[in-house]
Amino acid sequence: MPLKIYKLDASPPARAVMMLAELLKLKHEAVDVNLMTGDHLTPEYLKKNPQHTVPLLEDGDFYVADSHAINTYLASKYGGAQSAQLYPTDLQVRATIDSRLYFDISAIAGNSGAIVSALLRGDITSPTKEQTDKLNSAYEILDKFLQKTKYVAADHLTVADISLAASLSSASLLVPIDEKYSKLTAWFNTIQQEDWYKKANGPGLEAYKAFVQSKLK
Numbered sequence: 001m002p003l004k005i006y007k008l009d010a011s012p013p014a015r016a017v018m019m020l021a022e023l024l025k026l027k028h029e030a031v032d033v034n035l036m037t038g039d040h041l042t043p044e045y046l047k048k049n050p051q052h053t054v055p056l057l058e059d060g061d062f063y064v065a066d067s068h069a070i071n072t073y074l075a076s077k078y079g080g081a082q083s084a085q086l087y088p089t090d091l092q093v094r095a096t097i098d099s100r101l102y103f104d105i106s107a108i109a110g111n112s113g114a115i116v117s118a119l120l121r122g123d124i125t126s127p128t129k130e131q132t133d134k135l136n137s138a139y140e141i142l143d144k145f146l147q148k149t150k151y152v153a154a155d156h157l158t159v160a161d162i163s164l165a166a167s168l169s170s171a172s173l174l175v176p177i178d179e180k181y182s183k184l185t186a187w188f189n190t191i192q193q194e195d196w197y198k199k200a201n202g203p204g205l206e207a208y209k210a211f212v213q214s215k216l217k
């Protein structure tokens with residue numbers, strides 16, 4: 001049975017999974033889930049994913065939600081020779097990668113998601129100072145990580161770079177990355193040259209941008 005990835009192109013975490021799938025040239029079926037029309041709230045989808053989120057991975061009769069969990073699973077199970085770099089088995093390297101993934105959830109994806117939700121509710125028309133400060137502190141921390149290693153968790157690309165690239169490409173449309181974060185800027189420029197980034201993040205990011213810009217004043 002082919003792998004199925006349930007996704008929405010505009011969704012940053014869905015793009016993280018699509019980028020890894022592209023990088024690994026994973027044979028899979030991509031299934032669009034339209035959150036606007038409630039595809040994620042149907043009884044069939046809720047049975048597969050009670051969290052009603054995208055992305056969701058289906059691998060035979062196994063389902064896993066959350067882009068970070070999906071990507072560590074995909075890299076470990078289907079990464080082939082690339083597994084050793086993308087999600088190594090060395091416990092300390094792996095713990096560093098996991099730590100960056102959790103940092104993404106709380107500090108980048110979490111904070112930018114809160115801004116988008118507030119924009120959607122009409123509570124704000126642009127990020128507040130507090131929201132801007134939170135993202136800027138996260139950028140500063142990422143810049144510090146990148147003063148130690150070439151990529152966010154090691155001197156080579158890992159799944160943490162992929163998740164953070166998806167989240168940052170979206171967050172930076174809300175709060176741009178100041179060039180004073182020179183390591184972060186250089187890392188992001190390198191990632192943006194990658195074929196898998198262009199193919200699997202580019203079109204969805206444009207859709208996200210159009211959506212966000214329609215709400216920003």
Ligand SMILES: N[C@@H](CCC(=O)N[C@@H](CS)C(=O)NCC(=O)O)C(=O)O
Nearest residue numbers: 011012013052053054055066067068
């Ligand atoms: N931490 C999750 C976040 C997933 C998430 O919240 N996805 C949003 C789209 S960006 C969603 O599906 N929202 C619909 C809902 O929560 O009902 C991940 O990394 O996959």
